[in-house]
Amino acid sequence: MIELRNLTRHYGEVTAVNDVSLTVQTGQIAVLVGTSGSGKTTLLRLINRLVQPSSGQVLIDGADTASLPVHHLRRRIGYAIQGDGLFPHRTVARNIATVPRLLGWPKSRIDARIDELLALFQLEPAAFRDRMPHQLSGGQAQRVGVARALAAKPDLLLMDEPFGALDSVIRAKAQSDLRDIQRQLGTTIILVTHDIQEAVQLGDRIAVMDRGRVLQYDSPAQILTQPATPFVRDLIGPTERAFRLLSLTGIGPITMPGEAHGTPIARDATLRDALAECLWSGRDALPVQGGGIVTLDALRANAAQDRQ
Amino acid sequence: MIGRLLLALAAAFALAFLLSPTSFAVLFQPLTRNGAPAIYTQASLLRLTLFHLGIVALAVLISTAVALALALFVTRPVGREFLPLARTITTIGQTFPPVAVLALAVPVMGFGTGPTLVALILYGLLPVFENALAALTGQPAKVAEAARGMGLTPAQRLWQVDLPLALPLLLAGMRLTAVISLGTATIGSTVAAKTLGEVIIAGLLSSNTAYVVQGGMIVGIIAVLIHAGFQHLERRAARATGQTD
Numbered sequence: 158m159i160e161l162r163n164l165t166r167h168y169g170e171v172t173a174v175n176d177v178s179l180t181v182q183t184g185q186i187a188v189l190v191g192t193s194g195s196g197k198t199t200l201l202r203l204i205n206r207l208v209q210p211s212s213g214q215v216l217i218d219g220a221d222t223a224s225l226p227v228h229h230l231r232r233r234i235g236y237a238i239q240g241d242g243l244f245p246h247r248t249v250a251r252n253i254a255t256v257p258r259l260l261g262w263p264k265s266r267i268d269a270r271i272d273e274l275l276a277l278f279q280l281e282p283a284a285f286r287d288r289m290p291h292q293l294s295g296g297q298a299q300r301v302g303v304a305r306a307l308a309a310k311p312d313l314l315l316m317d318e319p320f321g322a323l324d325s326v327i328r329a330k331a332q333s334d335l336r337d338i339q340r341q342l343g344t345t346i347i348l349v350t351h352d353i354q355e356a357v358q359l360g361d362r363i364a365v366m367d368r369g370r371v372l373q374y375d376s377p378a379q380i381l382t383q384p385a386t387p388f389v390r391d392l393i394g395p396t397e398r399a400f401r402l403l404s405l406t407g408i409g410p411i412t413m414p415g416e417a418h419g420t421p422i423a424r425d426a427t428l429r430d431a432l433a434e435c436l437w438s439g440r441d442a443l444p445v446q447g448g449g450i451v452t453l454d455a456l457r458a459n460a461a462q463d464r465q
Numbered sequence: 466m467i468g469r470l471l472l473a474l475a476a477a478f479a480l481a482f483l484l485s486p487t488s489f490a491v492l493f494q495p496l497t498r499n500g501a502p503a504i505y506t507q508a509s510l511l512r513l514t515l516f517h518l519g520i521v522a523l524a525v526l527i528s529t530a531v532a533l534a535l536a537l538f539v540t541r542p543v544g545r546e547f548l549p550l551a552r553t554i555t556t557i558g559q560t561f562p563p564v565a566v567l568a569l570a571v572p573v574m575g576f577g578t579g580p581t582l583v584a585l586i587l588y589g590l591l592p593v594f595e596n597a598l599a600a601l602t603g604q605p606a607k608v609a610e611a612a613r614g615m616g617l618t619p620a621q622r623l624w625q626v627d628l629p630l631a632l633p634l635l636l637a638g639m640r641l642t643a644v645i646s647l648g649t650a651t652i653g654s655t656v657a658a659k660t661l662g663e664v665i666i667a668g669l670l671s672s673n674t675a676y677v678v679q680g681g682m683i684v685g686i687i688a689v690l691i692h693a694g695f696q697h698l699e700r701r702a703a704r705a706t707g708q709t710d
Contacts, residue, residue, distance in 0.1 A: 207614055231616030242611030245707030246629045256615050291707045305615075315614075 158183050159313055159345060164203050164213035166196075173199040175369035176213070181362065183218075186339060186346040188356040190392070191366035197349045200366070201315050204347065205234045217312055232256050235314035235344075239321040241302030243290040249275075249301050250286040256309040274304040277338060296327040303335070307344065316348040320355065332358055353392055357381070357401050365389045377405055399460060403429035408451050411459050415450040417442040422451065432456050472693050479686040483511045486679070496675040503675045505664045514683060516659040520578060521646045524585035528642055532590045533635065536597035537623070555594040558587035563649050567656050581653030581660070588649055589642035596638030600631035633703040640695035647688045651680070 159181040166174040174196045181187040189197040202208040204215050206227050215222045222230050235256075243252050250271045257267045272282040278300040290298055299319065306314055319335075320328045336359060339346055350356055356363045357377045364374040365388070373385035381402045384390040393401065404427050411428070421444040422434055431451045434443055442452040482489050486504045493503040535551045538544035563584040570580035604627065612622045651662030661680045668676025 205614060207610070228616040228618050231614060236611065236614035238607060238611060238614070240607050242605075242607035244608060244612070244626060245605075246626075246705065255617075259616060259621070289707045302611075 158216075158218055159204075159347070160214075160216040160219075161200075161204070162214040162216065164200065164215070165211050166199055166203060166208060167211045172369050174203060174210075177369075177371050178213075179364055179371060179374050181345055181347060183345050184343045185361040186336075186348060186359050187362045187364060188360035189347065189349045189364050189366055190351065190353055190356040192392075193351060194368075195366040196369040197351075197366045198317055199369075201317055201347060201349050204313070205231050205236060205315060232259055232309060233312055235306035235309075235311035237303045237306040237314065237316045237319050239318040241290075241298040241322075243293075243298055243302055243305070245290050247290075248286065249280075249288050249290070249293070252290065252301060253305045253308050255305060256311075260309055262309075270308060274308060277341075278304050278334070280304075295323055296331060299323060299331060300334075307342070312345065314344050314346045316346060318349055318351070321350075328355075335359065353394065354397075354401065357405065365392060378402065381405070400429055400432075403427065403432060403456075403460065406459075408445065411455040412445050412449040412451055413455065414448075415442070415452075417444040417450040417452075419443065421446045428456060428459065468693075472690060475686050476690055479683060479690075482679075483514055483683070486510050493675040493679060496678055497673060501671065501673050501675070505667060505676050505679060507667065508659075508663065510661075510664070510679075510683070513659060513661050513663060514687070517647075517650055517661045517684070518687070520581060520653065520658065520660060521585065521643065521650050524582055524589060524646050524650075525639060525643045527582075528586050528589035528646075529593050529635075529639055531586070532593035532638070533597050535590075536594050536601060540598065540601045541619075551594065555590040559591035561587065563588050564652055564655075567652065571656050576657040578653070578658045580656050581650060581658040584653070585646045585650060589646050592641035592645070593635070593638035596634045596641075597631060600634035601627055604630050630706055630708070632706060633699050633708060636695055636699045636702055640692060640699070643691050643695065644688050647684055647691065651684060 161177055161179050164174055164177045165172065177200055179187070189200060191197045199208055203210050203213075206222070217233070225233075244255070250268075253271050253274060254267050257270060262270075271286065275282040275285055280297060280300060285293075285297070285301075290301070293301065299322070303314075303316075303319065306316075320331050323331055332355060338344075348359060357380075360377055362374060363377055363380050365372045365380065365385075367388050373380060373389050375383075375385075380389065381393060381398055384393060406428050408422070408424075408426050408428060408431050417440070419438060419440055422431055424446050426434075431443060432453075435441065435453050435456070441454075442450045444450055487506075490503045497503050532555065535555070539548040539551045566584035566587060567580045570583050574580050574583070608626065608630070609622070612626045617625065650658075650660045651665055653660045654662030654666050661684050664680030665677050668674065668678075668680065
């Protein structure tokens, strides 16, 4: 469990982060979202002390991190940034090995870990181990960057706009892969983004920040249906809200018995996928793979329920 | 490819000439007057060349060590305010004429190799310092940020990230210093340092153009070879550090 208690950071007259307290449960993804200059990146960097807090505490599993030498703290916390930040003079394997080597892991354990992570990120170990960073595509470099951040099995992974440099097709894939890997490893993640869609897709909890303060820290559904302030509502984008909400829920709960025509929809599709398919193919009902149907009426009823 | 061939030919020619200078007498005969000797024989040209190279190598190593240490110091938080001072020192080292350095150093150090070494070291500081400074301050911000964020200590960042990435530019600085020093070292012979300058000076004193040309030619060919050698190393270092052009 990660606890931020009354974290504050001043730069002269400016208060970049103003009295922020929030708790991230072990194994959850918390997303810090806000416009540029909202203090989200500074807040992230306060956690691994790339920026020293003016006041306040960071607790990992109840222990105050201020008592640790800063480089020891950082070796326990994974850090992945936009545009990967890979060491250009080191192979993929050496990049991933960075923190394990600092921690003095035996070579056999490091090698095994490298191969395990490469496989996890769908990079064939034999082909990628000895490549140099400039021989990787943007998406591959980004995956290696995250693999490197996860190498020493950190208590916490901090990600600063990790997908910001990727084009939209690769980004969507990278996001869903991250979600899968996080589920698999149970890593606690705090991720910074300016993209509310990314926040809704990835976050168990979303913290909306503006001018150094956290305006609302809640589940995506709560943020979408009950924005705490006008700023939060504007950030969500009122016209997009319905679709974002639909993308949060799978079709499972509204699947009912019945028969329908046409191409079936996947069992793990979201309500948004189902709506899009209905509109696009001009159908009122869709068959679901493996049995059952989803109807336009059910989608509408579900949305009405969310509104209340 | 043609460049390499020319370099190899130049190297072969210089080597042959140094091993047996008198075989090339016919080449230099037209440059002499009144039956003066065409080839300098008061000392072995090979020995002079080796001395010359030794002085230059030592000077380049010391300049590099001093300039790199200076660049490292002024790029650390403690030394940042000394940057203008360091710049001034290295610039003065470059602008102060080496001949004047010799003149000032001889009364203190006596005749011989010492004053020449001092003049070359001062003269060679600037290229290495400026290149090292550019290399250390011009590194990608993301890489430095990642290194810090992963928990490398300042010393580890220096040895594992900053210096390896600075290597290609540092080598370029050493190349400039080496080439400058090769030419400048010749004036050391005015204060009795054993360099190829001895041949040139002997030629000037006796109005024997052949001596001047053979001394200058050897220095010139070696300078070109060293230049090419360093460039080769720079390219390799750039490839190894992923900074391919």
